[in-house]
Amino acid sequence: MLTLEGAEPFIYRTHGALVANSPSVHYCANLMSARGPRKYVVSVVGQSAPSDLAHRSVLDEVVHPVVRRSGVDRIFRSVATSSAVITFILMGLIGGFLLVKGYDALKVAGWGFLTDSEWAPDQGGKFGIAAILPFTIQIAVVALFIAVPVALSTALFITEYAPRKMRRLLTAMIDLLAAVPSLIYGLWGLFFLQPRLITLSKWMADHLGWIPFFHVDDQYGTSLGIFPSSTFVSGVIVSLMVIPICTAVMREVFSQAPPGEREGAMALGGTRWGVVRDVVLPFGRGGIIGGSMLGLGRALGETIAVTLIISPAFTAKWSILDQGSNSIAALIALKFSESSTFGISALMAAGLALFIITLLVNAAASTVVSNSRSGSSTEI
Amino acid sequence: MTSIDTTSSDRTTMSSDISSLDPGHKASGLTASNVACWFGTKKVLEGVNLDMAPGQVTALIGPSGCGKSTFLRTLNRMHELVPSATLAGEILIDGVDIYRGAIPVTDVRRRIGMVFQKPNPFPAMTVAENVLAGLKLSGLKSTRSERDDLIESCLTKAGLWNEVKNRLGDPGRALSGGQQQRLCIARSLAVSPQVLLMDEPCSALDPTSTRRIEQTISEISETITVVIVTHNMQQAQRVSHRCAFFLAAENEPGRIIEEGPTKAIFSNPHDPRTNDYVNGRFG
Ligand SMILES: Nc1ncnc2c1ncn2[C@@H]1O[C@H](COP(=O)(O)OP(=O)(O)OP(=O)(O)O)[C@@H](O)[C@H]1O
Ligand SMILES: [Mg+2]
Numbered sequence: 049m050l051t052l053e054g055a056e057p058f059i060y061r062t063h064g065a066l067v068a069n070s071p072s073v074h075y076c077a078n079l080m081s082a083r084g085p086r087k088y089v090v091s092v093v094g095q096s097a098p099s100d101l102a103h104r105s106v107l108d109e110v111v112h113p114v115v116r117r118s119g120v121d122r123i124f125r126s127v128a129t130s131s132a133v134i135t136f137i138l139m140g141l142i143g144g145f146l147l148v149k150g151y152d153a154l155k156v157a158g159w160g161f162l163t164d165s166e167w168a169p170d171q172g173g174k175f176g177i178a179a180i181l182p183f184t185i186q187i188a189v190v191a192l193f194i195a196v197p198v199a200l201s202t203a204l205f206i207t208e209y210a211p212r213k214m215r216r217l218l219t220a221m222i223d224l225l226a227a228v229p230s231l232i233y234g235l236w237g238l239f240f241l242q243p244r245l246i247t248l249s250k251w252m253a254d255h256l257g258w259i260p261f262f263h264v265d266d267q268y269g270t271s272l273g274i275f276p277s278s279t280f281v282s283g284v285i286v287s288l289m290v291i292p293i294c295t296a297v298m299r300e301v302f303s304q305a306p307p308g309e310r311e312g313a314m315a316l317g318g319t320r321w322g323v324v325r326d327v328v329l330p331f332g333r334g335g336i337i338g339g340s341m342l343g344l345g346r347a348l349g350e351t352i353a354v355t356l357i358i359s360p361a362f363t364a365k366w367s368i369l370d371q372g373s374n375s376i377a378a379l380i381a382l383k384f385s386e387s388s389t390f391g392i393s394a395l396m397a398a399g400l401a402l403f404i405i406t407l408l409v410n411a412a413a414s415t416v417v418s419n420s421r422s423g424s425s426t427e428i
Numbered sequence: 429m430t431s432i433d434t435t436s437s438d439r440t441t442m443s444s445d446i447s448s449l450d451p452g453h454k455a456s457g458l459t460a461s462n463v464a465c466w467f468g469t470k471k472v473l474e475g476v477n478l479d480m481a482p483g484q485v486t487a488l489i490g491p492s493g494c495g496k497s498t499f500l501r502t503l504n505r506m507h508e509l510v511p512s513a514t515l516a517g518e519i520l521i522d523g524v525d526i527y528r529g530a531i532p533v534t535d536v537r538r539r540i541g542m543v544f545q546k547p548n549p550f551p552a553m554t555v556a557e558n559v560l561a562g563l564k565l566s567g568l569k570s571t572r573s574e575r576d577d578l579i580e581s582c583l584t585k586a587g588l589w590n591e592v593k594n595r596l597g598d599p600g601r602a603l604s605g606g607q608q609q610r611l612c613i614a615r616s617l618a619v620s621p622q623v624l625l626m627d628e629p630c631s632a633l634d635p636t637s638t639r640r641i642e643q644t645i646s647e648i649s650e651t652i653t654v655v656i657v658t659h660n661m662q663q664a665q666r667v668s669h670r671c672a673f674f675l676a677a678e679n680e681p682g683r684i685i686e687e688g689p690t691k692a693i694f695s696n697p698h699d700p701r702t703n704d705y706v707n708g709r710f711g
Contacts, residue, residue, distance in 0.1 A: 308544065308546055309548050311509065312544065313561070315506060315541060316537070316561060316615065317534045317535065317537045317538025317539075317562060317565060318534070318562075318566065319565070319566070322567070323565075326553070326561060330551075331552070
């Protein structure tokens with residue numbers, strides 16, 4: 049029987065032959081694990097004599113590994129496992145808390161919670177997320193639509209094109225920007241950006257109005273007055289706070305692109321862009337997705353900036369340019385202090401919806417990230 | 429079979445297509461004159477003069493840390509990628525200065541290819557895409573059939589074709605270390621270099637793969653000038669026509685102590701230090 053020390057507890061299909069053929073009972077073997085080819089030490093225990101094994105194609109049979117761990121390994125394993133468990137429990141507690149608190153409201157609203165647009169729990173009226181959830185997503189999408197390309201190019205500029213000194217300065221500045229509280233972005237957006245963005249909004253409504261997103265209802269005309277409190281303006285301001293986070297994550301990942309591969313690409317006559325396209329971007333795919341998802345999480349949950357900008361609306365619409373928008377976080381912030389117990393229960397239910405959306409987005413992202421390669425697998 | 433980017437196919441009318449690579453070219457000569465190198469303020473090479481004649485294999489030997497890799501990297505402008513690195517002297521390819529001449533740096537690196545000590549195939553690309561990576565990287569257009577021919581001919585020259593012809597669509601990282609190194613050689617050959625620099629290409633490989641690569645070197649040296657760094661004296665004797673012995677005294681920059689036909693260096697060296705080194709007495 050073969051024992052694999054330090055190997056993950058899986059059944060391995062073998063791949064390749066013995067690479068070290070010493071008289072001892074330990075063999076170094078290239079095995080195919082669930083995560084690609086790895087080198088393992090194979091100890092031979094039981095009746096088979098090592099010399100026999102050396103001549104047999106031992107590693108072409110299916111191996112059932114028996115895992116033995118050292119003391120330190122065990123301690124580290126238990127610490128890591130318990131942290132993971134704590135994280136998991138916390139998530140469960142938050143979800144459970146929202147569910148318990150929101151249960152009263154959900155019971156009353158039933159499926160209407162998903163299909164009703166208005167929000168009047170305290171007036172005994174209907175309430176649901178059919179409008180605020182789409183608004184929340186629209187704002188986040190607008191924010192990412194701006195943030196991801198900007199963050200991607202900024203991160204590439206910093207790691208690939210900027211001179212060394214500027215690189216350090218820019219990195220520090222991006223990290224600093226990522227730490228600025230969102231209220232600051234919100235205030236700046238409200239007083240500086242909003243009055244300037246509305247001319248852009250008007251231009252888009254006038255010239256790109258045939259696209260449903262940019263269409264503005266003619267009954268108002270396209271006077272500047274209808275543009276300030278829109279999905280678009282809040283999305284732009286949210287994008288400001290998302291850009292630094294995305295950039296920081298992407299820059300970090302790009303800067304770890306394997307130097308051996310970079311040099312390989314250069315030595316073939318690669319241009320800078322060639323190196324970016326064939327080495328940095330394939331390597332950084334996980335980071336691009338991870339950074340964007342982190343940004344999406346922040347955009348979905350952004351509260352104060354959106355609250356400052358929007359004028360609350362409760363009818364879902366495609367158009368992002370004109371007056372009226374909403375978001376779950378902003379709704380909770382606006383209504384919390386004036387709600388009865390039942391109203392708060394309804395807000396908790398809305399919070400639960402936001403929580404679930406965020407979880408789904410992150411689960412989707414981590415699936416994509418784990419399917420993309422990691423650089424470490426290039427080791428031989 | 430493979431998923432090669434086909435959007436750029438059939439556009440041979442473009443000015444920079446694959447035929448500009450001219451596979452029937454002659455090997456080029458490389459001349460280093462009075463080369464000195466620094467890392468920051470530390471001088472690691474001094475007064476290096478070396479003629480690497482067309483179609484010959486030149487071996488660079490010497491103890492660890494004497495500047496062989498540094499010298500090799502000056503020959504195709506990889507040295508300047510190290511942030512603190514500086515350089516003096518001249519490197520000429522067929523008489524044209526590669527640093528101050530009219531040849532763009534990407535062309536210099538394409539004409540003077542490099543194989544690294546550690547195999548570095550592009551892991552996200554398939555075997556076939558790895559071979560063609562140089563074309564893509566330098567923006568050269570080619571047709572589908574040109575590419576298929578190139579894949580086969582380069583992998584054959586690198587002694588890898590028979591092993592991978594049925595796995596051209598596998599990722600490059602799925603090959604063994606020796607196969608990866610031969611893939612890297614095939615990848616370098618695909619852009620038709622006139623000179624190929626190899627920095628201890630066999631140091632991570634088993635004897636069989638090493639022999640394959642030595643064979644490859646002998647075969648390609650008719651059309652490609654080869655400069656190889658090696659710590660293996662037998663290998664130097666087997667593959668090279670000429671040999672240069674580098675040595676750095678303590679706290680001093682490395683220099684070429686002796687340079688000449690391989691036979692002479694190994695059987696009848698002028699300098700006692702060369703004699704000691706090639707006979708394994710130090711370093
Ligand atoms: N990036 C670097 N920064 C600073 N010093 C360096 C750098 N690379 C190499 N050196 C120094 O330059 C000298 C020559 O190094 P080089 O790598 O050329 O030696 P080598 O002859 O190739 O050795 P080996 O046979 O071990 O590969 C060494 O003293 C080394 O410490
Ligand atoms: Mg070296």
